[in-house]
Amino acid sequence: MTGKKKLKVHFKPDNVEIVVDQGENLLQAAIAAGVRIYASCGGAGTCGTCKVQIEEGEVETTRTDKISDQEFSKGIRQACQSRVLSDLSVYVPVESRLEKAVLAREQKQVSEVLATGWRFVPPLTKYFVELPSPTLDDNTSDLSRLLRGLRQRYRLSNLSIDFHVVQKLASTLRDGNWKATVTTLVTAVKPRAGDRRRPRVINIEAGDTRDKHHSLAFDIGTTTVCGQLLDLNRGRVVAESMAYNGQISYGEDVITRIAYCQKTGGLKKLQQAVVATINGIIEELQAQSKVDAERIGHLMVAGNTTMTQILLGLNPQHLRLTPYTPVANFFPPVPASSLGIKAGDHAQIFLFPAVASYVGGDIVSGIVGAGVHQRKVLTFFMDIGTNGEIVIGNSDWMVTASCSAGPAFEGGGIKHGIIAAEGAIEDVEINPSNYEPKVGTIGSVKPKGICGSGLINAVAELLATGVIGQNGKFNQNLPTKRVRPSADGYEYVLAWAKETQTGSDIVITEVDIDNLMRAKAAMYAGCKTLSKSVGIGGCDFDQVVIAGAFGSNIDVKRAITIGLLPDLPEERFIFIGNGALLGARLTSFSTDLLDDARRVAQMMTNLELSENVDFMNNYVAALFLPHTNAEEFPTVSKRLASKSNNNPKERIKV
């Protein structure tokens, strides 16, 4: 302890007060108080992002050119350049807050939709305390001493304590000479307004370890698992990695995985497989970042309902049989160590709540990440994959459904279909004069096969150039060798054997086209059925948010051409990429969004389509390119009509 004068600094709008020595740096004081000020240059004074307004009291400031005369006269100062001279009241404007930095960073990668209006208050928080050593006059227990310190310095009360913290408390406090860093986790969502949270103390470390403060965001997909290591002080991604879900060896889709779980030891095997995948990703993240596993205190995990249940060792058997009930749609926090996940011993896993058996935490996470629940505009949210999940709604209500699209979008059930990896044909253009294709592959290498987005593009081109009709059947009379009969009906050769890696022709068959039509019909019928269920009827959405790695690669115009996406102006479509990971990441930064996730899961109404008559009718009506009802796709119909009427050789711009 120095002999310096003690001063109070009060920060607004957080309403946090801290006692500091006279002369303390104001940015450091804010950090110590848990007030999140954005200092992109790290406190060098060069960025000007840490501006605060001194409402009362006196600071000594080194003025730089980042502060205008007008600002200076209003009491605006750079926190990093200011020292505390008296008791202060300091206002931190929204532009200087850390959430602003997070949003700015995210916006670059994602799109214009993103959850906003949240405060940067991670559910996992670290607090540093310096405690007086015990004396005969003050020999309260170590635990009471710690709680008193937290209450006095951070106004923290109403804490619950994990027993393993009590177990190491005495030695940790003494090892750090009565200086320690406590990690708290907020898990319980406020059940009603006015209820106070009860943060859980999950760890204590000797000394000041606030600078080592990390968590993980995970998207556990049926096919791939993506993980990000986050820095909770700076609100950014430190490292990122992905891997195929190790469960793939036991079945490609959720149905085969659920079936596998019914074998003796099957569930355990699948659980271990995904845990191994997660641990592999964590190792990779650590290798990239040099962050110790012990510094990772939290995992925010979004997965579909089946993946979530298997990860937790909850038998998914009832998910697959009518009436399709999950064991739980929200989960208590689970210690990472209890599942064999190699993060900190104290690390807890938060699983995003699910809506139903086939609308999982990944969708809830995507909705929250994209801020769909915050906006009044009518949104159509879709995550396209084997199970296309769709949501319609806004901040007031949401309906959701899962459409069994089948594996076509992921290249499954397609003769030369492959997943979207190097060598997959992704882009296709067909010359309307000679029906010759120009193909582009991922990695610009020789083609190996065709991926889902490539298939959509190819079929849209085949339709636009009249190679196939609106019923998906080939025009057998065209002057090209590319269209030819085969064992599976007619087919179109996208690449000749000599041009491919496989040494065989790569083709699209009528069966492939049929599979794609069924997949897109399921999605579109799902959308129509949901829409009708809430009395809207049509598909005139203010915005269409497309999530999922697959979704990011599709060409909107061509997807509209085949009738996968509704016929709306292109500017209404927004791609957010991996929405599940986005939501998991943002929620790791803000307890506000954690609350939102629970609320969103509860407000969504699930519609089971599997035995819904309306859905079946819509589905049959959609088994056409783009649709049996031309009026639902006016711009496509107009283009197709203009082509057939005017110039059969001219390629329709799709």
Place this chain on the structure above:
Amino acid sequence: MTGKKKLKVHFKPDNVEIVVDQGENLLQAAIAAGVRIYASCGGAGTCGTCKVQIEEGEVETTRTDKISDQEFSKGIRQACQSRVLSDLSVYVPVESRLEKAVLAREQKQVSEVLATGWRFVPPLTKYFVELPSPTLDDNTSDLSRLLRGLRQRYRLSNLSIDFHVVQKLASTLRDGNWKATVTTLVTAVKPRAGDRRRPRVINIEAGDTRDKHHSLAFDIGTTTVCGQLLDLNRGRVVAESMAYNGQISYGEDVITRIAYCQKTGGLKKLQQAVVATINGIIEELQAQSKVDAERIGHLMVAGNTTMTQILLGLNPQHLRLTPYTPVANFFPPVPASSLGIKAGDHAQIFLFPAVASYVGGDIVSGIVGAGVHQRKVLTFFMDIGTNGEIVIGNSDWMVTASCSAGPAFEGGGIKHGIIAAEGAIEDVEINPSNYEPKVGTIGSVKPKGICGSGLINAVAELLATGVIGQNGKFNQNLPTKRVRPSADGYEYVLAWAKETQTGSDIVITEVDIDNLMRAKAAMYAGCKTLSKSVGIGGCDFDQVVIAGAFGSNIDVKRAITIGLLPDLPEERFIFIGNGALLGARLTSFSTDLLDDARRVAQMMTNLELSENVDFMNNYVAALFLPHTNAEEFPTVSKRLASKSNNNPKERIKV
């Protein structure tokens, strides 16, 4: 589901509502609603304890002679004899409530002091639900279905769920055909008024298991461990057992135990020893009661601070060194299984909060059990043992201290001292004419030695008959062979070799008397020091509550004679026996008392006597029989004076 009409029954003052079939028995409806009505005859209609008042609505009743005409006209009915005919509003008067029965039962055993004013609402509660099976229209998750059922039937919300409950949820619900019994535990104490509790769902069982609802109350003493198996439906003790603490082999008192913990593996060994003792008692309780371990969901444990820390595996090293700090003075609930305790897999242990290193949960439990915190009267509470703990206070404030009395009260450090077991000399009368003693032993067998209470009685008699002086030294000039010199100074022969089990003379030496004087001086000095610390100064307490097995056996008048107890009228002394166990038992029946325990631990101010100058002065002043200041023991002084002045041969009545 029957086709009967559904009716609402509202119970006051609990304000609980339940929906039942028309014709349902009203007592059954109350039980189902969790309203605790006392029905001592089990619903046969013969005891008349389950009277309720029908405020609104109609019941069909079989009237018995237990209801007077006046009662009948006021709407009073026996719940067990009434059937619900319409929606009802029912008032349950205090005389019909279960806590009344518990108090009546306790009062017989204990004394006139007992915590009152609490409701019979055990922290561990069972709720039975019948849930609708899932359908396509209602295919919410199993967990949501369960919570919905609990909310609808019991208005329960804001629950947290243990993960292992989620793990067995799907199979349990289906095994019981959607009928299940849920066990909840209230652990968090309301941190401030208005905060709602967040009950924890710790178990689920298939079907209706409400009738099998048990918990354990334990007192973990340094020497003995006492356990009781409780029936939480009926508020009574089902079985009771005790055993020596297995740690005794590692040291007799807490100091040697703490020292043993510093050896490699020492803490673990002591922990295992007490767990083995607890498990032995649980086995015995089960053997007596035929209750399955799986039906035991809770353990309420009171122990001194050292015993509590060792049980939890928390190193007690800092308890023994100045400034004497416990690791914690309150504890999160700990799963019994994590300590190796053989109760239900789901069972949780609640440890009574402690005040300081030498004022533990056992004292807090005793205070709560005796209701000291509920009364305005000035109370002196003492638990006499190796560490005599004392408390002074009332409902507004309490101060406490531990006095290192040494082991004399338990027979330790006494030449022929033994613990209070069969063969211990307990009662002593000395004939003032010839100085011959009449001794009584526990079990009325030949004497083996002398126990603490026997020693007090003997010394009081020796003093009263002038065999020893007020300085504790023998009168060497008496005409008796019983007083004789020995290696340790003079001694008095209580029993000749031929009369004893040991075949040797049983004696009391001047060293023994000196040890006893030091022990009683520590207790009395502690009382005086505490009293002065709060500005009272004297010892004029409205009541003196004496807890502890040892305490129960002492003779008040003789204890006053030697200066152990303050010189107050006999009617102010109240014996509560094992106060720690009493508090643990009552708290198992009432969450109100659980709250009280935490509040009491927080309101007690601990005074460290070990380096207190005032205590040292008081201690030295008390090294006399009864005290150097005769005015503090006026009645004793008067009796002693009358003896020496008037008739030296007449035995003073002590």
